[in-house]
Amino acid sequence: MRPKVAIVHNEPSPGRYDAMGEGKAVRGVLDEVEAVHRALAEAGYPVFRVPLHPPLEQVKGTLRVLEADLVFNLFEGFDGCPETEAVVADMLASFGLPYTGCSGSALALALDKVKAKALLEASGIATPRYQLLSPDTTSLFHLRYPCIVKPCAEDASHGLTEDSVVNDPASLQRQVARVSKLFGGKALVEEFLEGKEFNATIMGNREPIVMPISEIEYSLPPTKPRFFTFAAKWEPDSIYFQCANPICPAEIWTELREHIVETAAAAFRLLGCRGYARVDMRMDAEGRLMVLEVNPNPDISPGCGAARQAEAAGMTYGQFIERIVQLALERGSDENQNPGDG
Numbered sequence: 535m536r537p538k539v540a541i542v543h544n545e546p547s548p549g550r551y552d553a554m555g556e557g558k559a560v561r562g563v564l565d566e567v568e569a570v571h572r573a574l575a576e577a578g579y580p581v582f583r584v585p586l587h588p589p590l591e592q593v594k595g596t597l598r599v600l601e602a603d604l605v606f607n608l609f610e611g612f613d614g615c616p617e618t619e620a621v622v623a624d625m626l627a628s629f630g631l632p633y634t635g636c637s638g639s640a641l642a643l644a645l646d647k648v649k650a651k652a653l654l655e656a657s658g659i660a661t662p663r664y665q666l667l668s669p670d671t672t673s674l675f676h677l678r679y680p681c682i683v684k685p686c687a688e689d690a691s692h693g694l695t696e697d698s699v700v701n702d703p704a705s706l707q708r709q710v711a712r713v714s715k716l717f718g719g720k721a722l723v724e725e726f727l728e729g730k731e732f733n734a735t736i737m738g739n740r741e742p743i744v745m746p747i748s749e750i751e752y753s754l755p756p757t758k759p760r761f762f763t764f765a766a767k768w769e770p771d772s773i774y775f776q777c778a779n780p781i782c783p784a785e786i787w788t789e790l791r792e793h794i795v796e797t798a799a800a801a802f803r804l805l806g807c808r809g810y811a812r813v814d815m816r817m818d819a820e821g822r823l824m825v826l827e828v829n830p831n832p833d834i835s836p837g838c839g840a841a842r843q844a845e846a847a848g849m850t851y852g853q854f855i856e857r858i859v860q861l862a863l864e865r866g867s868d869e870n871q872n873p874g875d876g
Contacts, residue, residue: 573852573855729816753779
C-alpha cells in the first residue's frame with residue numbers, strides 16, 4: 535500500500551507582490567501543485583491537497599490534525615512574508631510528519647542571503663563580493679562597478695529587473711532606495727559577474743547527487759545586462775524570457791563540469807539541505823566559478839530547471855516526483871532511528 539500523501543501549499547491571495555506587478559510568481563505555485571498531484575495520482579498514491587491560509591496559528595491547527603503518511607511540501611511562504619516558508623517546515627517537523635524537501639533551518643538560512651554568503655565565504659566557497667546597504671549608507675559603498683542590487687531575503691527573482699544592474703553612484707542610490715522601499719529592509723549589493731552562468735539541481739540526503747548541469751545562454755542586445763530577471767522566469771512576452779535559453783546538459787569541458795559538481799554538492803551540504811535544492815553559479819571575467827545562491831525547494835514544475843535536469847538524467851517527470859517522495863521517506867526513517875541526528 536502506497537503512503538497517503540498530503541500536498542501542502544500556500545493559497546495565493548492578492549497582496550504585496552500583486553501591487554508591484556509580481557503576483558505571477560505567487561500564483562505559479564498552483565501549476566506546480568497540479569503537476570505534482572497528477573504525477574502522484576498516476577503513480578498510485580492516495581493524494582489530496584491542503585491549501586494553507588494565514589495566520590500561522592490557523593496553519594498550526596490545520597497541520598496538527600493532518601491525516602497523512604507524508605507531506606509533499608510545496609509551501610512557499612505567504613505573500614510578502616517569505617520567512618513563513620521555514621516556519622511551516624518547522625511545524626511539520628514538530629508534529630512528526632515526514633515531509634519532502636529541505637528543513638526549516640536550511641530554508642531560513644538560504645533566505646537570509648547575507649548570512650548564507652558569509653557562510654560560503656568562511657567555508658572557502660567563492661561568492662561575489664557584497665555589501666548590505668540602505669539609502670542612508672550608500673556613501674559607504676566600496677565594491678567595483680558594475681553591481682547588482684537585490685532584495686536580501688526574497689525568492690523567485692522578486693525585485694530583479696534590468697535596472698537592477700548599476701554602473702554609477704546615481705543608479706546605485708536609486709536601486710537601493712527602490713529595493714529598500716518595496717521589500718522593507720536593506721538591499722544586497724553584489725559585484726556583477728559577467729561570465730558564463732550555470733545551475734545544478736542536487737538530490738539526496740546523506741549522499742547528494744548532482745543532476746546534469748544547465749547553462750543559461752543569453753541572446754540579449756548588447757545594451758541589456760545578461761542575468762535572470764523576474765521577467766525571464768515569469769513573463770513569456772518579455773525579451774528576457776525569450777532570450778534566456780537553458781542548455782541542458784551544458785556543453786562544457788570535463789574539468790569545469792567536475793568543478794561545478796563539487797561546488798554545488800559542497801554548497802548543498804554546507805547549508806544543511808536535504809531532499810532537493812538548486813545551486814546557481816556564475817563565472818567572473820577571469821573564469822573563476824562563484825556561487826550566487828542556494829535555492830532549497832526550487833520550483834519543480836514541468837519545464838522548469840529542476841525537472842529539465844532530472845529528464846536529462848533519464849527520469850520521467852513522474853519518476854522525478856517519486857524520487858522526491860522516496861528521499862523524504864528515507865529521511866523520516868533515518869530521523870526516527872537517530873532522533874539526535876540531522
